[in-house]
Amino acid sequence: MRADVAQATPQDGGRRLNAVLALDRMSIEEAGPNPDRLAAAIHDQLGHESGEVPVAAIAMALDIVEIREAPLRGLEGALVTPADRNVGMIAINSASSKTRRLFTLAHELGHFLNPWHTPEDGSGFACSRSDIGTPWGRPPPAAARRAIQEAEASRFAIELLAPKRLARRYLHGLPDLARAIALSDELGLSRESAARRYVELHDESCALVFSSEGIVRYIERRSAFPWLSCQRGDRLPILPSVVDASGLSAHEEAIARDWVARPSRDALIVQTLTQSRGFAITLLAFEASDSEDDEGQ
Numbered sequence: 001m002r003a004d005v006a007q008a009t010p011q012d013g014g015r016r017l018n019a020v021l022a023l024d025r026m027s028i029e030e031a032g033p034n035p036d037r038l039a040a041a042i043h044d045q046l047g048h049e050s051g052e053v054p055v056a057a058i059a060m061a062l063d064i065v066e067i068r069e070a071p072l073r074g075l076e077g078a079l080v081t082p083a084d085r086n087v088g089m090i091a092i093n094s095a096s097s098k099t100r101r102l103f104t105l106a107h108e109l110g111h112f113l114n115p116w117h118t119p120e121d122g123s124g125f126a127c128s129r130s131d132i133g134t135p136w137g138r139p140p141p142a143a144a145r146r147a148i149q150e151a152e153a154s155r156f157a158i159e160l161l162a163p164k165r166l167a168r169r170y171l172h173g174l175p176d177l178a179r180a181i182a183l184s185d186e187l188g189l190s191r192e193s194a195a196r197r198y199v200e201l202h203d204e205s206c207a208l209v210f211s212s213e214g215i216v217r218y219i220e221r222r223s224a225f226p227w228l229s230c231q232r233g234d235r236l237p238i239l240p241s242v243v244d245a246s247g248l249s250a251h252e253e254a255i256a257r258d259w260v261a262r263p264s265r266d267a268l269i270v271q272t273l274t275q276s277r278g279f280a281i282t283l284l285a286f287e288a289s290d291s292e293d294d295e296g297q
């Protein structure tokens with residue numbers, strides 16, 4: 001069965017899968033249903049220091065007996081498991097990108113390991129693109145159980161794929177999408193997931209605007225960052241020009257009132273990563289004024 005898995009998971013290059021990991025599932029599951037703690041318990045045993053986290057090998061070490069990549073109609077991933085969760089089989093949509101397949105695999109493993117997650121039909125979980133793309137943040141208290149499970153499985157996925165310990169070296173200085181790209185390249189994340197994780201973990205308060213053809217798709221804003229003056233469906237101000245082959249712009253000083261509802265005295269910096277098919281990720285951050293350094297004196 002392991003040979004089948006190795007063939008079915010090219011996202012791990014096949015090589016790592018020859019080195020079978022030894023993980024203690026019982027002690028990992030003692031972490032309980034909290035997805036952050038479950039992922040941390042795996043990393044505590046794994047001791048992974050850098051590069052893409054070997055999710056397929058982790059899954060195999062934790063009783064996933066088969067990972068199959070095949071075209072899935074309307075789904076990104078599925079987990080088939082008996083009620084006792086003794087073993088599981090994960091199916092991944094082979095038509096999706098490498099980064100999406102890796103995230104989906106981690107998401108399905110999150111369902112498998114979480115003792116609180118219950119399948120709707122008794123035989124497993126079937127997850128669409130919108131299920132897996134649910135925000136990682138805490139779902140609203142009134143959310144349906146299924147929506148909470150999906151958010152938790154994706155929370156587990158990002159904590160497994162990009163734990164703070166591996167991301168830490170990118171999190172210094174003025175927020176910069178170049179470092180989010182480096183994080184994406186090292187850990188096998190999509191640019192979008194890496195940018196979200198980067199902003200989530202960065203010490204500086206900042207915000208991201210995801211857009212398509214100049215129209216806001218959604219906004220991710222750290223709680224300390226001011227409310228933006230745009231919202232989903234609005235047309236963005238003119239974005240900074242691309243200056244390198246990766247699609248990045250320089251950091252430019254923006255007209256604050258174009259972006260934030262209540263401009264402050266700090267300079268608002270804007271930087272855009274232009275992607276294919278009209279998609280763009282725009283980072284907003286404040287360059288602290290000198291007077292702020294004097295605070296507390």
Ligand SMILES: [Zn+2]
Nearest residue numbers: 127131150153
């Ligand atoms: Zn799911």
